[in-house]
Amino acid sequence: MRRSSRCESFATVVLVAASLGACATFETRETKLQAIKTVGIISAVGDEMSFARMGLTGLNNATRNFPIGSWGLDDLIVQQATAALSGRFQVQPVTYQRAAFAAIKDSPLAPANFIRGDPFKKLVQTEVSPQGLDAYIVITKAKSNFGSGARKVEGIGFVSYGTLLASYNEIHVLYEIRVFDGQTFDVVEKMAAPPLDNAGTVGLAGPGRLVDESFSPSAGDAARNENLHGAITELIARSVPSTLSDMHLADVR
Amino acid sequence: MVGAGGAYTPDFEGAKRSMLSPVPIFSIRRAGSTDQFRGPRDSASIALIDFGDLRAGPAGKFVSSRKASSYSELNGLGDVNATVELGGFVEYYPVDWFRTRGELRQGIGGHHGVVADLSADFIVPVIQHFTISAGPRFTAESTKATSPYFGIDAVQAMATGLPVFDAKGGAHSAGAGAQVSYRIDPRWEVHAYVEYERLLGDAAKSPLVTVRGSPNQTTVGIGASYSFDVKIR
DSSP, X not given: OHHHXXXXXXXXXXXXXXXXXXXXXXXXXXXXXXXXOEEEEEEEOOSEEEEEEEESOOSOOOOEEEEOGGGOHHHHHHHHHHHHHTTTSXXXXXXXXXXXXXXXXXXXXXXXXXXXOOTTHHHHHHHEESOOOSEEEEXXXXXXXXXXXXXXXXXXXXXXXXXXXXXXXXXXXXXXXXXXXXXXXXXXXXXXXXXXXXXXXXXXXXXXXXXXXXXXXXSSOGGGOHXXXXXXXXXXXXXXXXXXXXXXXXXXO | OEEEEEEEEESSTTOSOEEEEEEEEEOOOOTTOOOOOOOTTOOEEOOSEEOSSEEEEEEEEEEOXXXXXXXXXXXXXXXXXXEEEEEEEEEEEEETTEEEEEEEEEEEESOOOEEEEEEEEEEEEEEXXXXXXXXXXXXXXXXXXXXXXXXXXXXXXXXXXXXXXXXOOEEEEEEEEEEEEEESSSSEEEEEEEEEEEEOHHHHHSHHHHTTSOSEEEEEEEEEEEOOOOOOO
């Protein structure tokens, strides 16, 4: 009886401690977000585009990459984010080494990522100017499995997906947004952009949409395909405000 | 992801008869990631190493206890406690539509042997959200993993009338499985599967199987699952 009572007391203490901890964490995050007045936006998503064949493919299914820096998608992302955030924050222009942010990749060894911590923290401290803003919003490429297979896609891309009875073409803009505290450089908030409503994609955990063959970058210079450029631009314009809204950073809905 | 299903499985490994039982479906994955292919026989696993086409990590399986009092065929044989099998898995996709997977697990509890599962699956997307998969299966077990379920000692032989049998390890079963899945929308998915295996080696030669059971083991299952995000800070 006494042992049972001790167990109950211990369980109660653990539950109360866990609840208080959760509340404290929530409050800390909310408090930090509310204290933010000035923000700088960094985007390193739009330097290149991938082209992949997936599903029922032949053995040659390697992913190819095309440069699309001339589309100025990072400037577009910063512009969209600035417009979405301006109602709540004072957005200040910042300069940064875009290539340094774009070069960071996750290790395939999960423990290594855990030990390394957030890889963008040091870059925000050293590669962004001016320092001293309340927060820095960093938008970088995200990675996702495609469908139920093992292949992963990243950032901006075009996937040609073959099934037994039909083929599909899909474009995607996979990115994640981190909010860094401007003083401690800790991550206050982080989120991968979710799929858009009613997008009808084959199986991606981020923004994408089905397109027809005329959007394919395989025919000629990808950067000169205006259909593709327009569709990617439209995805970004729809997704960025929506994701910032999901993070409770912007009220655009 | 949570869900529910039903599986028509042999009463126990080596049994002639089967029964329908409910199967809960529960899995956790990182928010913002999609479900990867999973075979019905796969153990619970986490990919700590993930190169995309090559994945590896820890794996574990729970094997429920076998009570002699539950089925008349087992009367006189001792109970086998529940077992937790812990180990690792490696899977490799040479192309998107073909997965090979191997698991090696050490039993703790009801048996203390080693179990190795090998499988291959052709994964064929038929249309956008409808996928069929099928492939061969093979299992090998050590003597310590086989003996508690298929061995018959002198006392058990006296109690059951079956001959004494010293079950050794080795090739345990070979078979094939097939699965169909349909994703209704980003949240809901339904699936059905059939797995057939034929017991081999001493598992097939055990009097429990030759006299009272069958080496042919078939499992049929259906299920529906619902995916949702839970945000934990």
